[in-house]
Amino acid sequence: MAEPLLSASGLCFEAGGGRLIDGVDLAIRPGARVAVMGANGAGKSLLLRLLHGLIRPSAGEILWRGRPPGREARQAQAMVFQRPVLLRRSVRANLRFALAARGAGRADRIARAEQALVRARLDRLAQRPARLLSAGEQQRLAVARALACAPRLLFLDEPTASLDPASALAVEALIRDAHADGVAIVLVTHDAGQARRLGDELVFLDAGRVAETGALPGALEAPRSEAARAWVEGRLHTGPAR
Amino acid sequence: MDGFWGALARAVGLILAWDAELIEIIGLSLRVTLSAVAAACLIGLPLGAAVGAFRFPGRIAATVALNALMGLPPVVVGLMVYLTLSASGPLGVLGLLYTPAAMIVAQTVLVAPIVAALTRQVVEELDREYAEQFASLGLGPLGRVRALLWDARYALLTVALAGFGRATAEVGAVMIVGGNIDHATRVMTTAIALETSKGNLELALALGVVLIAIAVAVTGTVMTLRASAVRMAYG
Numbered sequence: 001m002a003e004p005l006l007s008a009s010g011l012c013f014e015a016g017g018g019r020l021i022d023g024v025d026l027a028i029r030p031g032a033r034v035a036v037m038g039a040n041g042a043g044k045s046l047l048l049r050l051l052h053g054l055i056r057p058s059a060g061e062i063l064w065r066g067r068p069p070g071r072e073a074r075q076a077q078a079m080v081f082q083r084p085v086l087l088r089r090s091v092r093a094n095l096r097f098a099l100a101a102r103g104a105g106r107a108d109r110i111a112r113a114e115q116a117l118v119r120a121r122l123d124r125l126a127q128r129p130a131r132l133l134s135a136g137e138q139q140r141l142a143v144a145r146a147l148a149c150a151p152r153l154l155f156l157d158e159p160t161a162s163l164d165p166a167s168a169l170a171v172e173a174l175i176r177d178a179h180a181d182g183v184a185i186v187l188v189t190h191d192a193g194q195a196r197r198l199g200d201e202l203v204f205l206d207a208g209r210v211a212e213t214g215a216l217p218g219a220l221e222a223p224r225s226e227a228a229r230a231w232v233e234g235r236l237h238t239g240p241a242r
Numbered sequence: 243m244d245g246f247w248g249a250l251a252r253a254v255g256l257i258l259a260w261d262a263e264l265i266e267i268i269g270l271s272l273r274v275t276l277s278a279v280a281a282a283c284l285i286g287l288p289l290g291a292a293v294g295a296f297r298f299p300g301r302i303a304a305t306v307a308l309n310a311l312m313g314l315p316p317v318v319v320g321l322m323v324y325l326t327l328s329a330s331g332p333l334g335v336l337g338l339l340y341t342p343a344a345m346i347v348a349q350t351v352l353v354a355p356i357v358a359a360l361t362r363q364v365v366e367e368l369d370r371e372y373a374e375q376f377a378s379l380g381l382g383p384l385g386r387v388r389a390l391l392w393d394a395r396y397a398l399l400t401v402a403l404a405g406f407g408r409a410t411a412e413v414g415a416v417m418i419v420g421g422n423i424d425h426a427t428r429v430m431t432t433a434i435a436l437e438t439s440k441g442n443l444e445l446a447l448a449l450g451v452v453l454i455a456i457a458v459a460v461t462g463t464v465m466t467l468r469a470s471a472v473r474m475a476y477g
Contacts (some may be wrong), residue, residue, distance in 0.1 A: 102379065
């Protein structure tokens with residue numbers, strides 16, 4: 001089995017006197033497609049931020065290819081947020097900015113930005129102010145910007161949560177293309193259908209703990225844990241006592 | 243009232259006649275004010291952006307200090323700059339007292355805290371929105387400040403406008419360090435004070451009209467730019 005790109009062991013995060021992430025162990029291998037699911041407040045987005053290095057864990061260890069994450073890990077990862085964070089610039093300038101931040105040279109960033117525009121079918125909107133795009137176009141731009149940086153691991157935090165089905169499918173197509181190019185995906189989603197379409201492995205969180213893991217789609221069809229079963233059946237689950 | 247209207251009519255006459263004294267005073271005023279605002283922006287924009295974007299020990303104290311300095315009394319600033327530039331002061335050797343340069347220094351000291359404090363506020367708000375994206379991209383501190391200043395550029399125009407308003411209306415500090423010397427350091431505000439005290443209401447009113455016209459023109463231009471930026475979602 002290939003060496004994990006990213007591994008977490010005993011990962012904990014505490015805030016406000018509570019333990020929001022509690023002893024999570026996880027390994028993401030090259031080309032993996034991991035769907036992170038769970039009820040609201042289960043810690044999905046927090047886990048993503050911890051794995052991506054946006055927040056420091058209270059305890060536990062994260063390793064990038066067996067070593068503490070450094071510049072190489074940052075360069076090899078990208079993240080798309082639920083609400084796309086777009087700069088007050090044109091579509092094209094948003095792409096070029098991200099590439100400049102990653103240290104791409106001028107000619108390289110011009111070429112890669114144009115490729116990303118075409119890939120996301122945003123080339124006709126290249127000169128438009130990014131914040132005037134529709135919600136679906138904005139999220140496509142956010143995904144295109146992340147992919148333009150050529151990550152090996154892409155984190156996606158509910159990237160289609162507020163999109164209509166057509167826009168969601170367009171975003172999913174970009175994610176599928178990225179995976180076909182070898183990019184590992186960690187996707188937070190509430191949508192079981194999307195988890196089945198885009199995920200190969202499930203990580204189900206309940207109150208900050210991993211309640212269930214398994215291969216998709218089977219793990220969603222016959223969940224072993226009460227938390228995942230309740231979620232699949234649409235029942236309210238109060239979760240374990242913290 | 244007849245006196246007022248008569249004085250106003252003569253003031254308009256002075257403006258229309260492009261009176262040489264009037265033009266000289268307006269020219270110097272604009273030179274001093276615009277130079278001071280430019281210098282204050284050079285100091286205040288990066289300073290405010292750094293306080294707004296970075297977390298460091300003493301940040302709250304720095305924020306409080308910047309906000310407090312916004313209310314610096316002009317005469318106190320004038321006095322401090324006077325003492326610094328006077329013959330026995332630490333920078334007396336430069337011989338700047340009673341020159342336009344001294345007036346620029348005084349106005350810069352007055353305006354820089356305003357620019358810095360308002361910039362901090364604008365940048366801090368923007369940074370809250372961008373912080374995670376910047377962290378995800380691995381953007382360094384310098385790149386972060388540059389990007390924040392650039393993306394806040396239209397909001398910062400309003401900040402510069404606030405500084406311009408303070409500088410252009412200021413009289414106490416420039417009077418102390420400039421001395422209101424005819425053909426040397428006389429600017430609109432000090433000239434208005436002097437001419438009013440002498441009873442020369444035409445020149446005082448003409449300068450007042452021009453001062454207001456400049457303020458309206460600058461404010462109008464900045465607001466138009468800002469409104470168009472907001473329409474384009476760049477503001």
